[in-house]
Each structure stands twice: as C-alpha cells, then as structure tokens.
Amino acid sequence: MVNPELPTAVDDSPEWGSRNLDLDAYLARIGYDGPRDNSSETLRRLHRAHMSTVCFENIDIALGRKVSVDLESIERKVVRAGRGGYCYESNLLFAAALDRFGFPVLRLLSRIREGDRKRRFRSHTCLLVRADGEVWLADPGYGYAGLIEPIPWREGAVTTVADWTWRLVVDEGHWVLQVLRTGDWFDLYAFRPERQFAVDYQAAHYISSTRPGSPFVGQLVVQRGTEKARYLLRNNVLVTEYPDGREDREELSPADVVSVLRDVFELPLTEEDEQLLLRFLARF
Numbered sequence: 608m609v610n611p612e613l614p615t616a617v618d619d620s621p622e623w624g625s626r627n628l629d630l631d632a633y634l635a636r637i638g639y640d641g642p643r644d645n646s647s648e649t650l651r652r653l654h655r656a657h658m659s660t661v662c663f664e665n666i667d668i669a670l671g672r673k674v675s676v677d678l679e680s681i682e683r684k685v686v687r688a689g690r691g692g693y694c695y696e697s698n699l700l701f702a703a704a705l706d707r708f709g710f711p712v713l714r715l716l717s718r719i720r721e722g723d724r725k726r727r728f729r730s731h732t733c734l735l736v737r738a739d740g741e742v743w744l745a746d747p748g749y750g751y752a753g754l755i756e757p758i759p760w761r762e763g764a765v766t767t768v769a770d771w772t773w774r775l776v777v778d779e780g781h782w783v784l785q786v787l788r789t790g791d792w793f794d795l796y797a798f799r800p801e802r803q804f805a806v807d808y809q810a811a812h813y814i815s816s817t818r819p820g821s822p823f824v825g826q827l828v829v830q831r832g833t834e835k836a837r838y839l840l841r842n843n844v845l846v847t848e849y850p851d852g853r854e855d856r857e858e859l860s861p862a863d864v865v866s867v868l869r870d871v872f873e874l875p876l877t878e879e880d881e882q883l884l885l886r887f888l889a890r891f
Contacts, residue, residue: 627679636689650736658753665693712737716729716801720796732808733746782798831872836848
C-alpha cells in the first residue's frame, strides 16, 4: 500500500514560511548540534530532540487566548519563549525545520482514535518524511504516547525505543499508529497519505481551539513522553504511566499544578500565566 512517490521533493513553498525560520535558534531550542544533512540518522536525532524538549500543551487555548498556527507565531511562542504547543504548532514547526534540512515532507491530517474506532474529524497533524530512500512516519507533537523516533512507513512496521513499542497497521484503507500497552495494541490515530495545505490546518485549528466540546477548549491539557514515563495532565489530575503498565493518578491543588508545569513539563510561565492559571484551576 506504500506509494513510493510520496513524498519526493522538498516543499519550500511560501505558504509554509520555512525559509523564514531561524534555524539556528530552533536547533538551540531543542538542543541539537549534530549534522545538518537529510539522512535517516539525522531525522531520528532531530525527532528525538524535538519530542524531548517541546511538550504538548494548550495553556493559551485553555486561558482563552488567541492562538495562531502561522510559522512566525509558532516560532515566537515555542522557539523564542520556550513554550510548548499542541500538535499543529509542534509538528508544523518540526516540518519547517525538516524543509530547511532538505527532507521531502508530506504534511497530513489524521483522525484521533485513542483506543476506539469512533469516527472523528481529522484533527491531528503528522508527517511522512523521505530519508535514505525510505519513507518514515514522523510525529514529535502527539503528546504523552507519541513516537520518540520515526517509524518506517510500512504495513506491520514495529519500532521500540527504551521500553515503549509502536506499530503501523492498515485498517479499511487507513494507516493506524498503535502503541503497545499492557500487552495489547492500542490505536492512537488513523490517517491517509493525502497532502494538506496551510488552509486545511487553519480550519482544523480553528475548530480544535474554539468549538465547544473540543477536548482543548475549557480545559487544560499538557502531555509529555520520555523513555521512563509518560505524563498526562488534564486540569488538576496528573496521570503518570510506566512501561510495565503501572499508572499513578494524583489530584493536585492549583498551586501544585503550576509547580508541575514548571518542574515536570519544564514550561517557563510568566507571572501573568501563573495568576490566570490559578484562577482557571480554582473551578476544579
């Protein structure tokens, strides 16, 4: 089912703004100082560095602030201010950096499953990237259970990093990324290799960040995955998942949430951020 023609060329069209990215500042932000080539090893190292330093977070959306997904706005927030972002922000930034490295990238939209087959609208962004003659699924912006390193875009491909394992399968014409959890495969999301454009992300982002009932509107969601643990904060509840299947669940005070954001998720918060978060969290 793999189309060997996708992707084939670097997409540096003006709509993505990749040429304007301050690449040195971005690489300093993620702590990458390796080769600047378009090899699969460089892709792996970039993916790991980005995933390890740019956490998934929707603080601005939860607080009712306007969030933009043009590259200039993303760079100002994630690179300059040291914040994280949700998938559109994180993966579009990563894609722009890959453009600058010379990787052919296909930007996609996928349907979140999170363990069930309920049909949801396409609300998550992921990437197909060509390196060393092979196509890889890259996605450092998914969050707590997301890929630490890219996985080959092949049916049945399996990749293991530390004690976490992922697999790609095909289900009714969709590619599905799964994660191994307590001995069973758990669907994360499903996608088709259909090229998306900046306007598609603007529309999906608008719905995700403003629609009542969106999982990102009216609640705080912050996620981070590491080799040793996965962290999922939803409002005042922190869930920590371990490779052996254990889970810790802790209800936090508003002040403790702010501390966790700084210490566990390594997010720099301004005084205004802290005060608004304390007020927001007081309702839970």
